[in-house]
Amino acid sequence: MRFALSALAFALLVAGCATPDRDTRLRPGVSRGAEIVEIYGRPRRVWPEADGGRTLEYSSQPMGHHTYMVRLDAQDRLVRIEDALSPAGRARVEPGMTPEQVSRLLGAERSRVFFRLSGEDVWDWSIEPDQVGYGMRFNVYFKDGHVVRTGLSMVFPSRVFPGADD
Structure with a gap:
């Protein structure tokens, strides 16, 4: 048994x-x-x-x-x-793409944040961490409805709220 x-x-x-x-x-x-x-x-x-x-x-x-x-x-x-979130998939995002084109390539994003002063709308996706051991996010920056650049950001553990990485 x-x-x-x-x-x-x-x-x-x-x-x-x-x-x-x-x-x-x-x-x-x-x-x-x-x-x-x-x-x-x-x-x-x-x-x-x-x-x-x-x-x-x-x-x-x-x-x-x-x-x-x-x-x-x-x-x-x-x-x-x-x-779609593999390095090769992320590399297909290019300046000038629309949000729908990016969604079509990468799928649903983790979050969206609009920065009023810069006029940028930033979408991000959680991705596999690299060798540093911290969480990673892939960021796509839109301005006036088109991609202007992409980037990566690290997610550091919270000292105030252990286990929460947002």
């Missing part, structure tokens, strides 16, 4: 850690949109594609570090899965 409970707990733990990009049940050209939704639930957003396909957005913001974009073709078959 103890072994059965341990095995069940391990299976649930492994299933809870599965991510679309590492899930061996999902196979390009074979897996269907309904299967993906059955496994991972409803996506946060669905983006239509020019070829008749669609992209399912699975964002872990505000607490997680990933946004999985699951690309389906016009026949509803899996084409690819990308982590």
Whole structure:
């Protein structure tokens, strides 16, 4: 009995850690949109594609570090899965892009803050920390409805409220 409970707990733990990009049940050209939704639930957003396909957005913001974009073709078959918040995904954000274009690339943001004096609207996403050990955020700065620059910021632990990093 103890072994059965341990095995069940391990299976649930492994299933809870599965991510679309590492899930061996999902196979390009074979897996269907309904299967993906059955496994991972409803996506946060669905983006239509020019070829008749669609992209399912699975964002872990505000607490997680990933946004999985699951690309389906016009026949509803899996084409690819990308982590939009990977370094390569973040590098696709360019000056001049609109907020909708950035949302389409990176998925739902963690937060938005408007700075009245500079006239900048800053959106951020929690991302995988680098070797320094502190939390990291990717920031996109908009002015007059277009990207002007991007940057990274570190999240230092709070001395007043331990465990709160906002």
